[in-house]
Structure formats: C-alpha cells, structure tokens
Amino acid sequence: MKYRHAFHAGNFADVHKHVTLLACLEALTRKDKGFLYAETHAGAGLYDLRAPAASLGDEAAGGIGRLDASASARAAAANSLLGRYLDLVSRCRKETGDRVTYPGSPWIALSQLRAQDRAALFEIDAADCAALDRTLHGQASLRVTQADGYRSLRALLPPLERRALVLIDPPYESADDDRRQVCATLADSLVRFATGVYLVWYPMKLAAERDRWLRQLANVCKAAQPNRREWLSSELWVHALDSRASLAGSGMFIVNPPFQLAETLRTANTALAAQLAGPHGGWSVVDRL
Numbered sequence: 001m002k003y004r005h006a007f008h009a010g011n012f013a014d015v016h017k018h019v020t021l022l023a024c025l026e027a028l029t030r031k032d033k034g035f036l037y038a039e040t041h042a043g044a045g046l047y048d049l050r051a052p053a054a055s056l057g058d059e060a061a062g063g064i065g066r067l068d069a070s071a072s073a074r075a076a077a078a079n080s081l082l083g084r085y086l087d088l089v090s091r092c093r094k095e096t097g098d099r100v101t102y103p104g105s106p107w108i109a110l111s112q113l114r115a116q117d118r119a120a121l122f123e124i125d126a127a128d129c130a131a132l133d134r135t136l137h138g139q140a141s142l143r144v145t146q147a148d149g150y151r152s153l154r155a156l157l158p159p160l161e162r163r164a165l166v167l168i169d170p171p172y173e174s175a176d177d178d179r180r181q182v183c184a185t186l187a188d189s190l191v192r193f194a195t196g197v198y199l200v201w202y203p204m205k206l207a208a209e210r211d212r213w214l215r216q217l218a219n220v221c222k223a224a225q226p227n228r229r230e231w232l233s234s235e236l237w238v239h240a241l242d243s244r245a246s247l248a249g250s251g252m253f254i255v256n257p258p259f260q261l262a263e264t265l266r267t268a269n270t271a272l273a274a275q276l277a278g279p280h281g282g283w284s285v286v287d288r289l
Contacts, residue, residue: 040149
C-alpha cells in the first residue's frame with residue numbers, strides 16, 4: 001500500500017482523517033492550558049487539486065469534491081463537526097485565492113492553535129518540507145524540520161506543557177516497515193509521555209490485515225500502559241473490504257481519546273458515510289478495544 005499525501009489530497013480518506021483531527025483539536029482547545037501539536041509526516045501543508053500528482057487519479061472527486069458539489073451535505077452539516085471542517089476548507093481557499101486548494105493536516109491544525117499552543121512538524125522529503133515551510137512561514141510557536149519524524153518525536157516528549165496531540169501519519173510505502181516503526185514510536189512515546197493524545201492513521205484494504213493491525217496497536221498500548229485502557233478506532237470505508245479497490249477505507253487509532261470523542265465521531269462518521277460511501281461502505285467507532 002502506497003499513500004503519498006500529494007497523490008491522494010482531498011480524497012475520502014483525507015476527509016475522514018481531517019475531520020477526526022479537527023474533533024481532537026477542538027477537544028484540546030476547550031481547556032485554557034496550552035498544548036504541543038506534533039506531526040511525524042507533515043507533507044506539504046497545502047495541495048493544488050489541479051496539480052499532476054493530485055489530478056492523476058482524480059481521487060478528490062470522491063472526497064472533498066463530492067462534499068463541495070452537494071448542497072444537501074452542507075445543509076445537513078450546519079452547526080456540526082463536518083460543517084466546521086467544510087468551513088475551514090472554504091476559509092483556506094479564500095486565504096489562498098484558489099477554489100481548488102485543499103488544506104493538509106498542518107494547515108488545519110495551525111488554524112486551531114492559540115497563542116499558548118505550539119507546533120512541531122516533521123517531513124523527511126526535502127521538496128515537501130520546503131513547501132510546508134513556505135506555506136506556514138511566519139506562524140508563531142511553529143517549528144518545521146526536515147527530519148525522520150519517527151526518530152525526532154522522542155526529543156519533544158514529555159512536552160513542557162504536559163499536554164500533547166501527536167499525529168502519526170506515514171505513507172505506508174513499505175507497509176511492514178512503517179507498521180513496525182509506528183509501533184516502536186507509539187510504544188516509546190507512551191513511555192515518555194503516557195497521557196498524550198496519539199492519532200495513528202492507517203489505510204484499509206483487507207479485513208484480516210486491518211484486524212491484525214488493530215491488535216498490534218492495542219497490544220502496544222497494553223504493554224506500555226498496563227493499568228490504562230483508553231483507546232479507540234474510528235473507521236470509514238467507501239468500498240467493501242477485500243474488494244478490488246486499491247483503498248477501501250480509512251482508519252484512525254486514537255490513544256487517550258478526549259472526553260466524549262467517541263460520540264462526536266459516531267455522529268461525524270454517520271454524516272460522512274451518507275455522503276461518501278458506496279453501497280458496500282460503512283463506518284465504525286469502537287472504544288476500549
């Protein structure tokens with residue numbers, strides 16, 4: 001499974017991931033105390049959906065494109081998490097002056113951070129890191145670094161703020177290697193800072209593979225936090241698992257989910273599935289795996 005950010009910008013998996021991220025950001029900003037936001041694989045920050053990389057498979061048409069074109073989706077999303085996500089996409093386009101720009105997770109995160117919060121973004125690809133730095137240049141309390149995010153994250157934990165939201169979002173170009181590194185990074189992070197909120201994005205194609213991966217992640221949490229059972233998975237699939245689709249679904253594994261996050265995501269996933277999923281699609285939110 002290969003999942004480079006630029007090639008899949010704005011597709012259904014991006015929408016699901018970013019709605020979930022926004023829910024977590026909103027939960028953390030309900031408290032006045034600042035927090036650290038960190039990403040291990042930040043990408044370029046903004047994406048032109050007309051660019052060759054994004055337009056090659058026209059994946060955005062089945063994600064943000066479908067939501068853009070649906071008046072009923074916007075009406076149904078009013079005053080909801082999905083509505084606030086769509087408002088952010090509109091705000092991004094107004095700021096850039098481009099109706100086909102799509103914001104990546106760094107842009108979404110920075111839109112929510114306050115003066116007391118800070119961000120550390122890692123991207124190993126030189127071109128993407130340079131684009132990210134240009135996109136977010138001048139943002140206060142932000143550090144963009146060209147580096148291996150897996151290794152670099154450890155230097156940030158525990159954060160001075162004693163609160164953190166970390167997105168681990170690898171491309172899964174070498175699926176086995178990325179899964180191994182995700183598990184090692186998550187285990188190390190939980191030892192260094194047990195109460196951080198950790199989000200792990202993962203692609204879904206084969207049911208058995210997905211089930212094994214969730215067991216691996218749950219076992220990492222159990223080993224690192226034997227007295228805690230605070231994690232959940234949020235999934236959206238637009239095609240049946242085990243079908244011929246190159247990407248059937250999108251998952252987010254969340255460690256130490258904020259209060260009432262599961263219910264928030266159940267409502268959001270219901271709305272997303274109604275707009276984006278095919279006849280064999282669906283969603284799930286499972287807590288305390």
